[in-house]
Amino acid sequence: MASNQELVDFIADQIKNAGEITTRKMFGDYGIFSNKKIFGLICDNKLFIKPTESGRAYIKDVVEAQPYPGAKNSFLIEDKIEDSEWLSELVRITLKELPNPKPKKKKK
Secondary structure: OOOOHHHHHHHHHHOHHHOOEEEEEEOOEEEEEEOOEEEEEEEOOEEEEOOOHHHHHHHOOOOEEOOOOOOOOEEEEOOOOOOHHHHHHHHHHHHHHOOOOOOOOOOO
16 A cells, blocks of 8 residues: 555655655655655655664664565654654654765766
């Protein structure tokens, strides 16, 4: 089941204080990026954040799940989705631990 565009827009608005937030349709659902670095997915109307040690410590009671079959587990964020400050801080914390995106190779 694909995610609802209204929810994708709502989540992007909730974390607008965590950098330049963009979303892109991927795998039939959405990838969510800050300053061109992917940090999560929105799949089946659920928000999944890439797992990091700092993120785990910040969340405390972590719920992990697969965004889609065969994917690695991510942090499933459900009850704090309307808390913009908390969610933005989680994204900022997560981004600090994630590697920078690899530069794209130029086409010949």
